[in-house]
Amino acid sequence: MTATGKVNLIGAGPGAADLMTLRAARMLQAADAVVYDRLVSDEILELAPQAARMIPVGKAPGHHTVPQERINEILYELACEGLTVARLKGGDPLIFGRGSEEAAYLAERGVAIEYAPGITAAQGMAAATGVPLTHRGLATGVRYVTGHRAADARLDLDWKSLASEDTTLVIYMGAANIAEIALNLMREGLPGSLPVLAIANATTPREARLLSRLDRVGLDMAETPLPAPVLFVVGHVVSLYRAGAPAEAVADMPETIRFAGE
Incomplete structure (x- = not known):
């Protein structure tokens, strides 16, 4: 034809x-x-x-x-x-x-x-939450990676290169494997206290957020699962989530949010 x-x-x-x-x-x-x-x-x-x-x-x-x-x-x-x-x-x-x-x-x-071209989910997340992908003194770069392999194949990411505190790591399609991902990143040296923001359906009326840390995000997601699609932001920029939000924005945060340590 x-x-x-x-x-x-x-x-x-x-x-x-x-x-x-x-x-x-x-x-x-x-x-x-x-x-x-x-x-x-x-x-x-x-x-x-x-x-x-x-x-x-x-x-x-x-x-x-x-x-x-x-x-x-x-x-x-x-x-x-x-x-x-x-x-x-x-x-x-x-x-x-x-x-x-x-x-x-x-x-x-x-x-x-x-x-x-379209605005990718990571950029939508940044606009919706005020969490920047890079920020002077916190992150000099950003990396997008997939947290899922076709046919549920084993994740074979280069964990050592991903475990950089100077880089914001954005994980797409990682809800099912986030505990394994977090464990591998900590094995390569990332601290368990590193903040993580999970956001589902960013920029839509169905948006839901969960704030955690690397050593708890797997457990938190198991206890309070978010509906797909879920994006994970790992890095020091997540510390700006509350600090940079105006008072009225904090008051309007989704009810599903959890804060690290609570």
């Missing part, structure tokens, strides 16, 4: 519709078909044209309704129909979104591709 259509790989951002880029919104509104993930909010989906074909392909932990191979095929088939396809992903399609895998599959078959 010859693909006369095109596929736009669109980052929907961390959840709130007003955090989409103008390019992302424009591409979505021009779509003939929208292939979207589970984490894309209804508010964002409402921006699609009423006549657009809406195709959900979302994945949940341990439950992939539509395998990645089939998603690739769906995008190609729609392009071969001559359609403008919006491949809509939460966050940014090129940060743990498998967007590059889909792009490679389509490019090999001659499909035209364009990108609309």
Whole structure:
């Protein structure tokens, strides 16, 4: 088949519709078909044209309704129909979104591709909580890592390089493995007292937060589990969570929050 259509790989951002880029919104509104993930909010989906074909392909932990191979095929088939396809992903399609895998599959078959970057979950967390990803005297850099492997394979991260107190570590998709992750980081020298912020559904009305420390976060998450997706921020910047928050913001903090040592 010859693909006369095109596929736009669109980052929907961390959840709130007003955090989409103008390019992302424009591409979505021009779509003939929208292939979207589970984490894309209804508010964002409402921006699609009423006549657009809406195709959900979302994945949940341990439950992939539509395998990645089939998603690739769906995008190609729609392009071969001559359609403008919006491949809509939460966050940014090129940060743990498998967007590059889909792009490679389509490019090999001659499909035209364009990108609309999205605000990734870590940046959404920073805007929602006031916790910076870097801060003079606390963190000179930031690293994004995945806390999950395909098919539940063993985590084989470079723990030694990740265990830096000068770097903010942001862990995506790590809720199921956070106890193991914390243990490996402490084995490589990170102190158990290092603060950790877990945030679920950042920037949405369903947002929930849990404040802990490295040597307790596994236990705290077991006692007070947060709904997926959960992002973990590990590092000294988390100490600014309360210190930098205005009084009215502290008063409005979600009820699900726990503070280290309480």
